[in-house]
Amino acid sequence: MFSSDSSEGRRGGNRFGRMLLLLVAVCLAPFISPGTGWSADSITISGSSMLFPLGQVWAIAYMKSHPGLHISVASTGSGFGISNAANGNITIGASDAYLTKELRKRYPNLVSVPIAFDDAQVIYNVPGLSKSTKLRFDGKVLARIFLGKIRYWNDHQIRALNPGVHFPHTKIRVVHRADASGTTFVFTDYLNQTSSEWFNQVGRDMSPAWPVGSGYNGSDAVVAAVMSSPGSIGYVGLGWVNEYHLTTAALKNLDGYFVEGSVDTIRNAGHAALKDPSFPDDFNRSMVWNIHGKNVYPDANFEFWMVNTNLDGESMKHVRDLIIWALSEGQDAKYTVNSGFAPLPFRPLKGRLDKIIHRLLPGNSYNERSPG
Amino acid sequence: MGFPGLRVLMAGFSASGQFLKGVRVKSEEMVSGVESGEPEKLLQRRGPLDKRAIGKESSIQSDRFFGWGLKGGGLFILALFSVVLLVCVVTAWPSIRKFGFSFLWSQAWNPSRGIFGGLAYLVGTFWVTGIALLISIPVAIFSALFLSDYAPKWMSGIVSTLMEMLAGIPSIVFGAFGITFMVPLLRDHLEPFLANTLGKRWDFFNGDALGYGVLAAGIVVGFMIVPLVATVTRDSLLMVPQEMVEASYALGATKAETLFFVKLKAVIPGIVGSVILGFGRAVGETMAVLLLVGNQASIPQTIQDVGYTISSLLANTFTYAVIDPLYAAAEVELGLILLLITLVVNTLGRELLMRLMGGRLAGSVGGG
Numbered sequence: 001m002f003s004s005d006s007s008e009g010r011r012g013g014n015r016f017g018r019m020l021l022l023l024v025a026v027c028l029a030p031f032i033s034p035g036t037g038w039s040a041d042s043i044t045i046s047g048s049s050m051l052f053p054l055g056q057v058w059a060i061a062y063m064k065s066h067p068g069l070h071i072s073v074a075s076t077g078s079g080f081g082i083s084n085a086a087n088g089n090i091t092i093g094a095s096d097a098y099l100t101k102e103l104r105k106r107y108p109n110l111v112s113v114p115i116a117f118d119d120a121q122v123i124y125n126v127p128g129l130s131k132s133t134k135l136r137f138d139g140k141v142l143a144r145i146f147l148g149k150i151r152y153w154n155d156h157q158i159r160a161l162n163p164g165v166h167f168p169h170t171k172i173r174v175v176h177r178a179d180a181s182g183t184t185f186v187f188t189d190y191l192n193q194t195s196s197e198w199f200n201q202v203g204r205d206m207s208p209a210w211p212v213g214s215g216y217n218g219s220d221a222v223v224a225a226v227m228s229s230p231g232s233i234g235y236v237g238l239g240w241v242n243e244y245h246l247t248t249a250a251l252k253n254l255d256g257y258f259v260e261g262s263v264d265t266i267r268n269a270g271h272a273a274l275k276d277p278s279f280p281d282d283f284n285r286s287m288v289w290n291i292h293g294k295n296v297y298p299d300a301n302f303e304f305w306m307v308n309t310n311l312d313g314e315s316m317k318h319v320r321d322l323i324i325w326a327l328s329e330g331q332d333a334k335y336t337v338n339s340g341f342a343p344l345p346f347r348p349l350k351g352r353l354d355k356i357i358h359r360l361l362p363g364n365s366y367n368e369r370s371p372g
Numbered sequence: 373m374g375f376p377g378l379r380v381l382m383a384g385f386s387a388s389g390q391f392l393k394g395v396r397v398k399s400e401e402m403v404s405g406v407e408s409g410e411p412e413k414l415l416q417r418r419g420p421l422d423k424r425a426i427g428k429e430s431s432i433q434s435d436r437f438f439g440w441g442l443k444g445g446g447l448f449i450l451a452l453f454s455v456v457l458l459v460c461v462v463t464a465w466p467s468i469r470k471f472g473f474s475f476l477w478s479q480a481w482n483p484s485r486g487i488f489g490g491l492a493y494l495v496g497t498f499w500v501t502g503i504a505l506l507i508s509i510p511v512a513i514f515s516a517l518f519l520s521d522y523a524p525k526w527m528s529g530i531v532s533t534l535m536e537m538l539a540g541i542p543s544i545v546f547g548a549f550g551i552t553f554m555v556p557l558l559r560d561h562l563e564p565f566l567a568n569t570l571g572k573r574w575d576f577f578n579g580d581a582l583g584y585g586v587l588a589a590g591i592v593v594g595f596m597i598v599p600l601v602a603t604v605t606r607d608s609l610l611m612v613p614q615e616m617v618e619a620s621y622a623l624g625a626t627k628a629e630t631l632f633f634v635k636l637k638a639v640i641p642g643i644v645g646s647v648i649l650g651f652g653r654a655v656g657e658t659m660a661v662l663l664l665v666g667n668q669a670s671i672p673q674t675i676q677d678v679g680y681t682i683s684s685l686l687a688n689t690f691t692y693a694v695i696d697p698l699y700a701a702a703e704v705e706l707g708l709i710l711l712l713i714t715l716v717v718n719t720l721g722r723e724l725l726m727r728l729m730g731g732r733l734a735g736s737v738g739g740g
Binding site for chain 1: 480481482483484485559580582583584585662663666667668669670678680684688689691692693694695
């Protein structure tokens with residue numbers, strides 16, 4: 001049927017073919033061009049949604065003082081941050097959780113750099129309780145609540161920890177995060193280390209199998225759910241507590257003191273961890289619960305940036321400069337505390353940070369600033 | 373082609389063709405315009421045709437390219453479907469191999485221990501879909517009947533337009549509506565009422581009135597698919613031959629009798645087709661459900677309980693799950709099950725209709 005083949009037609013065909021080729025080339029260009037996702041003069045930070053606000057204010061301030069460098073920040077979840085920093089899709093992966101033994105084995109090239117402190121705090125809405133009434137919990141009772149074994153607020157186990165508080169006979173509504181979250185990791189870490197029941201039945205995870213309750217997407221939704229439904233109990237990070245002036249519970253720490261989470265008590269935990277000679281230099285251990293001291297909050301954690309040691313030289317220089325800036329000037333309260341984090345303590349960190357920086361770029365240390 | 377997926381896809385397309393009614397009407401007008409037009413106009417139209425005859429060879433050439441283009445488009449759909457299916461199966465394979473069929477009836481879901489069973493999510497999905505269909509089908513059919521036969525013309529125009537607009541509202545907007553309106557309504561009024569009346573007799577209606585849960589999600593998803601089901605049903609009703617209606621009146625039937633026994637019966641295929649479409653939308657609905665269902669991986673025992681659906685689980689945790697191949701595999705397997713369910717329901721629905729209507733259906737889901 002289509003047997004005739006005039007020169008005009010063939011030319012038309014060639015034109016069509018060329019156009020098609022061009023179209024295909026345009027479509028495929030992003031996939032085959034070298035340096036997927038980042039180039040030498042740009043840094044991509046992606047991962048933890050908890051760290052996202054801090055990353056943003058840092059990026060804005062840093063780009064202002066370093067023109068020519070572009071930093072893009074995205075909130076995609078810690079899991080994404082870790083795996084994509086490992087396979088080179090992004091320059092820096094933000095994570096709320098340290099690298100567990102298993103993850104270190106899977107991604108041997110990743111170095112975790114601590115960049116701020118955060119925590120998980122228990123918030124509650126008990127009808128009839130005045131706003132100034134601070135509840136106290138220990139890990140065992142908290143775990144039993146989140147396991148669904150303590151079902152009413154006036155349970156004797158809760159009353160035993162809070163003498164003098166009059167509790168109503170209201171059902172406890174457990175509120176938790178539905179998305180995979182670093183806050184959940186830190187919170188379940190506390191339960192995991194303090195309650196054998198929790199350890200055996202659920203464990204520590206960013207997205208554990210919650211036995212009871214209802215899940216909400218994001219900390220803001222958790223705050224809204226706890227505020228709107230009487231009898232509920234949930235957990236959020238420091239930033240949310242400060243932003244909404246929430247009443248939080250005091251948690252029992254390793255030495256038996258009941259401590260509320262605040263910038264100071266979280267920093268105390270960090271100081272204690274760094275002074276502890278058994279705390280590993282690569283920070284890959286939980287600082288939940290295993291820290292001694294009086295004013296030490298038992299449920300605090302380091303926030304991390306994950307960097308791949310295989311980054312090319314130019315990118316690595318930019319990353320190192322950014323990290324050093326973030327760890328020095330970036331720790332100012334106007335960045336950290338205002339975004340809901342506690343700043344890192346410099347002096348106790350120095351020796352350990354030097355080792356990390358050295359791993360990223362041999363021959364450099366924390367104090368050295370590269371020219372420019 | 374012997375490929376079941378393609379037929380279902382095509383069924384979907386022909387059904388969505390129902391919404392292109394306006395376009396069809398326009399082309400009909402054009403045809404009738406040509407038939408009744410003056411001969412001079414027809415002669416004028418022949419001008420460009422003659423020119424084409426001169427450059428016949430190049431036009432045949434362009435025909436061929438056009439044909440290739442169409443073939444490419446058609447094959448692309450086939451290729452896309454196979455690639456999606458293949459990628460899903462390959463990604464899900466570790467989980468399929470490890471858990472086998474027990475994945476379907478095991479409720480244990482513990483990512484940190486590497487144990488996965490999808491029962492809670494499957495059951496939750498069906499709870500939400502079931503409630504959504506129970507709410508939407510009667511409402512949609514009644515509104516379609518009203519629009520096609522009872523509503524005054526001006527009203528049917530307005531309501532039809534609004535309904536089509538409703539079908540286009542993004543699901544996140546429905547989710548926000550659910551949180552700000554449905555959840556407080558359910559929590560403060562409907563759920564306590566249910567518990568105090570029906571709940572006294574049947575535990576099924578009891579609960580602790582949280583607002584969030586399968587009921588809230590089901591109701592809102594039901595609202596979302598009402599326009600879909602109603603539009604398709606109304607279009608089918610409008611296509612019922614006038615002779616049938618007149619014959620019914622001639623036999624002495626009242627308007628309601630005609631509507632119920634003649635028209636409604638004639639459009640059963642259209643209704644079933646639209647319900648299948650609605651099912652497909654409800655089963656995969658993500659954002660609105662995620663905001664309302666309570667996201668708790670336990671099997672709902674009562675209508676007021678919280679639950680979890682497959683699509684909201686994936687939306688909530690998939691970016692995290694990629695860190696562990698088995699975790700990701702388990703979640704993709706759930707997605708695959710969702711895909712298979714939709715395929716099976718679509719295919720079974722069509723087969724059932726073919727049986728029911730004795731082959732009269734011939735390719736269109738909405739035909740009357």
